[in-house]
Amino acid sequence: xxxxxxxxxxxxxxxxxxxxxxxxxxxxxxxxxxxxxxxxxxxxxxxxxxxxxxxxxxxxxxxxxxxxxxxxxxxxxxxxxxxxxxxxxxxxxxxxxxxxxxxxxxxxxxxxxxxxxxxxxxxxxxxxxxxxxxxxxxxxxxxxxxxxxxxxxxxxxxxxxxxxxxxxxxxxxxxxxxxxxxxxxxxxxxxxxxxxxxxxxxxxxxxxxxxxxxxxxxxxxxxxxxxxxxxxxxxxxxxxxxxxxxxxxxxxxxxxxxxxxxxxxxxxxxxxxxxxxxxxxxxxxxxxxxxxxxxxxxxxxxxxxxxxxxxxxxxxxxxxxxxxxxxxxxxxxxxxxxxxxxxxxxxxxxxxxxxxxxxxxxxxxxxxxxxxxxxxxxxxxxxxxxxxxxxxxxxxxx
Numbered sequence: 399x400x401x402x403x404x405x406x407x408x409x410x411x412x413x414x415x416x417x418x419x420x421x422x423x424x425x426x427x428x429x430x431x432x433x434x435x436x437x438x439x440x441x442x443x444x445x446x447x448x449x450x451x452x453x454x455x456x457x458x459x460x461x462x463x464x465x466x467x468x469x470x471x472x473x474x475x476x477x478x479x480x481x482x483x484x485x486x487x488x489x490x491x492x493x494x495x496x497x498x499x500x501x502x503x504x505x506x507x508x509x510x511x512x513x514x515x516x517x518x519x520x521x522x523x524x525x526x527x528x529x530x531x532x533x534x535x536x537x538x539x540x541x542x543x544x545x546x547x548x549x550x551x552x553x554x555x556x557x558x559x560x561x562x563x564x565x566x567x568x569x570x571x572x573x574x575x576x577x578x579x580x581x582x583x584x585x586x587x588x589x590x591x592x593x594x595x596x597x598x599x600x601x602x603x604x605x606x607x608x609x610x611x612x613x614x615x616x617x618x619x620x621x622x623x624x625x626x627x628x629x630x631x632x633x634x635x636x637x638x639x640x641x642x643x644x645x646x647x648x649x650x651x652x653x654x655x656x657x658x659x660x661x662x663x664x665x666x667x668x669x670x671x672x673x674x675x676x677x678x679x680x681x682x683x684x685x686x687x688x689x690x691x692x693x694x695x696x697x698x699x700x701x702x703x704x705x706x707x708x709x710x711x712x713x714x715x716x717x718x719x720x721x722x723x724x725x726x727x728x729x730x731x732x733x734x735x736x737x738x739x740x741x742x743x744x745x746x747x748x749x750x751x752x753x754x755x756x757x758x759x760x761x762x763x764x765x766x767x768x769x770x771x772x773x774x775x776x777x778x779x780x781x782x783x784x785x786x787x788x789x790x791x792x793x794x795x796x
Contacts, residue, residue, distance in 0.1 A: 479511035479512075482504065482507055482508055482511065482782050483782050483783065486504055486775050486778045486779050486782065487779065498744050498746070501771065502744065504778070505748055505778070506748045508781065508782060513781065515735065515784050515787075516784030516785065519784050519785050520784065523730065523780070523783075523785050524730055524731060526708075527708065530705070530707070530708045531704045531705050531731075532701075534579060534732070535574060536698050536700060536701040536704075537574065537697075537698060537731075538571070538575070538665070538695045538698055539668075539669070539695075539696045539698045540570050540572065540574055540575075541567060541572045542572065542573045544567075544698070549562070550562055550669055552669055552672060553669060553670040553700075553702045554671055554718065555672055556703070560672075560675065566679075569679070569682050569694070569696075575693075578606070579732050580733060581606040581607040581733045581734070583607075583734075583737070584605055584608070584732065584733035584735065585601075585602045585607075585608045585609070585737055586609045586722070586726050586729050586737070586738045586739070586741075587609065587624060587625070587739045588740035588742070589612065589758070590740040590742035590743070590753070590755070590756065591742065591753040591755060591757050592740060592741075592753055592757075592790075593620075593624050593739060593740040593757040594620075594623060595623065596623045596739075596789075596792050596793055597622060597623060597792055597795050598624065598739050598789060598792075598793035599621055599623055599626070600622075600625070600793075600795065601794075602624065602625035602627065603627040606733075607629045607630075607732070608628050608629050609630050609632075609725045609728075610628050610630070610631040610659075611631070611632050611721045611722055611725060612631075612632055612633065612634050612637060612721060613633055613637055613655065613656075614631075614757075614758065615758050616628065616658060617658050620757060620758065624739075624740070626658075628659045628660060628662040629662055630665055631659055631664060632664075632666070633664050633665065633666045633681065635666060635667070635673070635677040635678055638680070639677060644677065644680070645680050645684050652684070656692055657691075659692060661691050661692065662692055663695050664681065664685070665695045665697060666678040666681060666694065666695070666697070667696070667699075667702070668696040668697070669696060669697070669698075670702065678694075678696060697724075702719075705727055706719055709723065709773075712776055713772055713776075714776060715772075716773075719773070720770065720773055722773075723773045723776075723777070726738060726741075726786065729786075730780075735787075736785075737786065737788075737789060738786060738787070738788050738789065739789045740757065740789075741774070741777060743770035743771065743774050747791075748790075
């Protein structure tokens with residue numbers, strides 16, 4: 399080979415080595431590439447290694463989801479539901495009347511909150527009721543708690559008394575008749591027009607014990623909304639006087655209507671006012687003489703008096719408690735789970751649909767006799783606290 403050819407071959411080899419070095423040595427990378435590397439290291443400074451691995455080019459970045467948004471919404475809902483109690487309390491403390499719309503706005507919020515029974519709240523409230531009133535022993539007059547010779551003071555006309563002689567004593571059950579206490583699931587069925595088209599009948603009838611108020615209709619078209627099962631139904635003496643002619647010419651109609659309640663107890667306030675006593679006793683003798691299946695019980699006036707004092711401490715200061723609040727209070731003591739249906743003292747629904755006062759008529763109560771908004775705010779508080787449950791709208795059907 400000529401000397402010039404050898405030199406050219408050597409130069410070619412050197413150029414090839416230099417080119418390979420430029421291609422493969424990272425320290426000789428262009429300045430722009432190195433700056434990118436430094437920015438990358440700065441960007442990952444302080445980031446956990448596991449997270450840096452997830453974000454490395456070899457691993458696709460995780461897709462974002464709306465779980466954070468949902469969690470925030472859930473927390474907001476929980477906080478809103480907790481604050482509802484204060485809103486209800488502020489309504490119940492109003493001194494200048496109340497607005498239906500205020501209540502309906504609160505109820506709309508309550509309906510959006512999931513209800514859960516709170517065992518501790520329930521136990522505490524039940525203990526307070528038992529301490530003041532003790533429905534288990536004192537709910538109705540019995541031979542055990544009212545022996546012969548007792549002078550019973552009337553609940554409202556408390557300066558008046560009635561002596562318990564043998565003829566009255568024999569009307570009383572020997573002891574409290576609710577031997578199944580405590581019942582598991584109890585339904586307290588009010589008579590509010592909100593029950594119309596509710597389809598709650600089947601759910602009500604599945605309850606272990608069903609309380610009803612003031613001889614409401616349960617047969618015919620209303621059955622699907624209110625059910626038919628009845629274990630105890632209250633009787634306002636005015637119903638006996640006005641609807642059944644004091645059990646004279648309309649006694650047969652009364653007995654026919656009563657038969658729809660099966661083996662239910664009829665509960666009357668015989669010792670609340672003196673005017674109630676004779677009417678209540680007449681109901682007892684009418685059923686006894688007719689060998690009816692239903693049995694008559696009388697509210698114990700001392701129990702009702704103590705119950706009124708209990709609710710007075712909560713701000714319910716009306717002339718007299720409504721039957722609905724009385725029975726709901728009894729149910730909390732006698733039952734493990736209490737659900738209220740047909741409790742609705744408003745003229746419209748949350749959706750602004752007109753509602754009749756009762757599901758069977760639109761007869762309004764005497765003004766000033768009860769304090770329905772105040773009572774209802776207390777019941778709403780019991781619902782929000784998880785002590786009992788209010789059914790506000792249609793029932794879910796299987």
